[in-house]
Amino acid sequence: MCGVSARGQLEIAAGFATRAGKRTNNQDFGTVDIGTASQRAVQGIVAAVxxxxxxxxxxxxxxxxxxxAFIDGYRSQREPVGVGAAAMKSLDAYNLWLHGQSRSDPVLRGAxxxxxxxxxxxxxxxxxxVGDSRAWHLRAGNLTLLTDDHSAPQxxxxxxxxxxxxxxxxxRLDIKTQSLEAQDRLLLTTRGVHEFLSANNLLQLLARREEVAQTDADAIVDAAIAAGSxxxxxxxxxxxxxVPSPAYSSVVAGMEALPIRPIPALGETIDGFKLVRILAESKTGRLFLAKRDDEWAVLKLPDPATTTPIERTRFMREVFLGQRIAHPNVGASLLLPEGRQSRLYVAMPYYKGETLEDRLRRDGPMKVDEAVAIAIKAARGLAALHKASVTHRDIKPGNIMLLENGDVKLIDLGVAHLPRLEDVDEVETPGTLDYMAPELFRENRGDALSDQYALGVTLYRMLSGKYPFGETPPGERPLFGPVPPLSAYRDDIPAWLNAVILRTISLRRDDRFGDLDEFIFALEHGNLRPAPLHRGPLIERNPLLFWQVLCAVLIILLVLSIVRR
Incomplete structure (x- = not known):
């Protein structure tokens, strides 16, 4: 029937079969809803009968x-309230509606x-x-019934x-959970199957494991009919x-005890990775190009002299998110075999290319088409994070990789904010000064709108080589004020593009795009439908003109007052 897989996520195959009984119409219904990539990451895959x-x-x-109704209601819920609560919210409304219709609608009477x-x-x-359909779980030759029949003999x-x-x-809905492992099988059946096939019959049919799940679904239905159903x-x-990589709590449990050892020298081997070249260094650690067998990788190792508990947390978050978010525009982290890691580090795939920062420093401002194409790809990766309720919090050219094959990837997820995890250990909001939105210097700890702002600043710099508010000296805050239009630096910027960028870096959060999907649409179709731009107060847009107008008005009023005397 269907199959789905993605790096770091669940991979399944499904088969569905149904046959009508003695009635002319089949009153059973079932389906598997795979959902979009972002829905699978946040809400999972839904199967129902x-x-x-x-x-x-x-x-x-x-x-x-x-x-x-369940699938539509469940998928439409944006707030992460948990599967059980979301299910009840979806089904309660339908149940109440059906209960009323079964007493008033001739078609649904008694339904x-x-x-x-x-x-x-x-x-x-x-x-x-709820009811007497059933759910089963097969693992290692053992078939377990997961549900109770809500029925009684007559x-x-x-x-x-x-x-x-x-x-x-x-x-009255029963809710329970079942852990999943690779090679498990789940089976959902209606009464026409399990009333005529015993658990042992079902076990034999499921244990055959034919080439595809569809074959076994068909075989189960055929066997029930042959048994007299x-x-x-x-x-x-x-x-x-x-199955996907472990949840964040599992990653933390596995990494908290890892020691932070002195940074190794070139040529040394760490857990099978031979360190070949130093790619980058900072006060907190070093980035190595490494090779294990025929696999190239990048290892990020912390410096024990400067690594704080906060830095350790950031390493763990980067590992978790690199495995959890599967998107072509988001950098990955490698899933190492359990018990294989002997010290704290992040292992990542090696992407051939350079950072956007390196590109801008070498070549300066980019062509309009090229800059827009890069911004769209970066925005798609960032949108995938936001749909998983993750905020990057350090979008800048140094954290955007330009690959040799034309791909774009967001990297460095160490300071990202994860849903339902508080950043109580952070003294201040992370980020890079010239890319931080005004609200980040107040109480805001970073969200989708501040990420959008940082991406807008990045695009502004890609096209102008400048920062919208000038470069901020270390230790100071940006001097927010009127933003020079891009036409001040070059004459080939379309008006619609200038409007789009100024909207993303608006000092007023409400004036920015509602989400990055809107931003992407504006970049892809801007020349067809210019993005609306909030025209802020004249004093913000053109302070000189504001004071000139004000002075002129005051002079006029003064003259009028003198004349009236």
Whole structure:
């Protein structure tokens, strides 16, 4: 049915099969929602099945709407409230609606539906369940039932639902979690399958592991029908091919105990990496080009003399985010085998190229088309971070890599802010003075709008070779004020581009773009639809003209007052 994979994220394959029973229409419904790359990073992958009950049409309407309403509602929630809370918020509204419709709408009269879903996020599957559909988990030859049937036997035979979506005004949803490992299998079934196939039957069918999950989903449904099932039969099989790197807490647990040792010399070998060349040095550490077997890598090693607890935290964040955010415009970090790392360092892929800072220092301002193309790629990477609720907080040319093949990658995620992690140990907001938005010198600790500002300053410098407010001496604050238009430095800047850049570096946060997707759209289509630019007060745009106008008005008023006397 489908498969998805991405570096640092979950890789699955899925198969779905369903057959109608003795009724003319199939009242079961199921699907797998992969989502976009950013949705997978934050909300995971959703798989769900539902078995509707009601009249000829009502059961199918109830089951399909339950699944679709859940997915739409879950995906639309922007705040990170957790899978369970987001699921309840999505399903409560649908349950109340269906309960009302089942008592008033002729099509949905008496309708209700089971609902069983698995939300796969990171290394965890969150199982959401009401009714008598089922969720199963297979690992190492053991098949475990993850759900309880909310039904009871009837005197005249069959079973009656005790809990289901639409059956009661308040939904009673079971929520539990299951850890995930590579080679696990998940199975979601409706009653038409597990009422006719025992757990042992299902184990034998799942353990075959045919070439694709779809083959086994088909085989399960076919086996249920062959066993005499006259109900609608549905099976959804999910293969866990690889699991993502550990969560931040796991990364911290694995790295906190690593020693910080003296920086090694060229030629030494660290955990199989031979140090070949020094790429960069700073007061806090050194960057080496290294080689392990046929793999080139970059190792970032801290200096024990200057590494503080804050610096250690930044190393751990850089490792985690490099593995967690899978995007072509975001630099990665290498996932080392568990127990392999003998000291604190960050291992990253080796990208052939140079930083944007090196390029600007060597060649000066760039051509308009080239600068815009680089800004768009950098913005896409930054947007991916923001959609994962991560703020970079140090966007500048030195942290933008220009690869030889034309790719652009954001690097140095050590000072990034992660959701739900407080930066209580930071004395001041991190960043580079000339790229820091005005709000960062107050209470703001950095967010998507301050990242946007820094990217705008970067683009301004790419085109002019200058900083919008002049270069700030070390230890001082930028002198924010009117920004010279880019036309003051060169005559080939389109008016729309000047407007876009001035909007991103507006001193007023509300005047900037709502998000980077808007910024990207403006760069890609600016010549077709110029970005609106907030015209700030005249005193900010042109102080000289302001005072000239004010003085003229005062003179006129003075003359009028004299004449009236």
């Amino acid at each position: 539902a078995d509707g009950f009601g009249n000829a049409q009502g059961g199918r309407v109830a089951s399909e709407l339950a699944v679709r 209700s539906t089971t609902f069983t879903a698995a939300v796969l996020l990171g290394r965890i599957a969150t199982i959401l369940h 005197a005249h035979g069959g079973r009656a639902l005790l809990r289901a979506a639409g059956l009661e005004p308040a939904l 006259d109900d609608d039969t549905t099976a959804l099989v999910i293969d866990i091919i690889t």
